[in-house]
Amino acid sequence: MKYLLLTAIGVGGSTIIGALIGFLFKKPSHKLGDYITSFAAGVMLCAAIVGLILPSMEQGTDLWTIIITTVGIFLGAYALNLIDKIIPHLHKVTGVSENLSSEKSSGLDKILLFVIAIGIHNLPEGIAAGVSFGGEISRAITVSGGIALQNIPEGMVIIAPLIAAGVSKRRTFLIALATGLIEVVGTFMGYFAISISTAILPFALAFAGGTMLYVISDEMIPETHSHGNERGATYSLLAGFVLMLIFDFIMR
DSSP states (O other): OHHHHHHHHHHHHHHHHHHHHHTTSOSOOHHHHHHHHHHHHHHHHHIIIIIIIHHHHTTOSSHHHHHHHHHHHHHHHHHHHHHHHHGGGGHHHHTOOSOOOHHHHHHHHHHHHHHHHHHHHHHHHHHHHHHGGGSOHHHHHHHHHHHHHHHHHHHHHHHHHHHHTTOOHHHHHHHHHHHHHHHHHHHHHHHHTHHHHHHHHHHHHHHHHHHHHHHIIIIIHHHHTSSSOHHHHHHHHHHHHHHHHHHHHHTO
């Protein structure tokens, strides 16, 4: 139980550490904002593929595993498509006036969708950390350490876009804190309901991966390629992707 508690704090707290680092960036210019968002897209893309979809496929060896993963990806994407329609009603969460210009309102919608995708993907990651405690403690710590390490850049990339959209630092930090707490909840869920969690984990991982692929393709890449910063945005995405690959390799 001691290790579980420390793990829950670690996987959730690492997001907060990343958020605090994110506050070191002042309000970015439009060009820098595109680069930061592209970097975040690269981080999310790697997390979706390496941290969610491939582990979902590794949960089994038969055709059923492929079906579950495929269905999970498409349902995750469709779920975020539905969430996209209710995003404007969530502006109160940010504390930003609802009387925004259509351009600023659309920008805030995209950012909130991105944050929601991060939050959704944190739940199955937390479940995976909790489930790992059903085996050897050393493996559980390795799995949890890898998740915690990946959460730092994810926490970082939440901050700048929210602040640039006009969200106060206090509310931005609370939103980042909420995404970290989701992972803490997932860790305890995975530990206390291992049999149930093991059964739903492949689908949950694929579902979360689908939400992230949706927001990357539908929102983040088009947004960062619409202001004349396409080349730099592409390399920023690659940098984020490679950084997460390095983190994954280190924690193997």
